[in-house]
Amino acid sequence: MRLIRLPEVLNKTGLSRSGxxxxxxxxxxxxxxxxxxxxxxxxxxxxxxxxIAART
Structure with missing residues (x-):
């Protein structure tokens, strides 16, 4: 199990911090x-x- 910090989460998801x-x-x-x-x-x-699976 690997824990990732905020900058990597934002990079992986493309979300903004507030999003x-x-x-x-x-x-x-x-x-x-x-x-x-x-x-x-x-x-x-x-x-x-x-x-990804939910997109239509």
Whole structure:
């Protein structure tokens, strides 16, 4: 399992920072400390795959 930080999440998804936090379907972040957060890379990839599969 790999945790990725915000810049990589934004790069992978193409979302803006505000867009990322506004999307309720986006995977939840993991708190790393008092200020640090990251996301589980496999959850981000699954989210992207779901978005691709849902397109018509």
């Amino acid at each position: 990322l936090y506004a999307d309720d379907s986006f995977p939840k972040r993991v708190q790393l400390g008092t200020r640090g957060v990251a996301w589980v890379e496999s959850e981000i990839e699954d989210w992207i795959s779901t978005r």
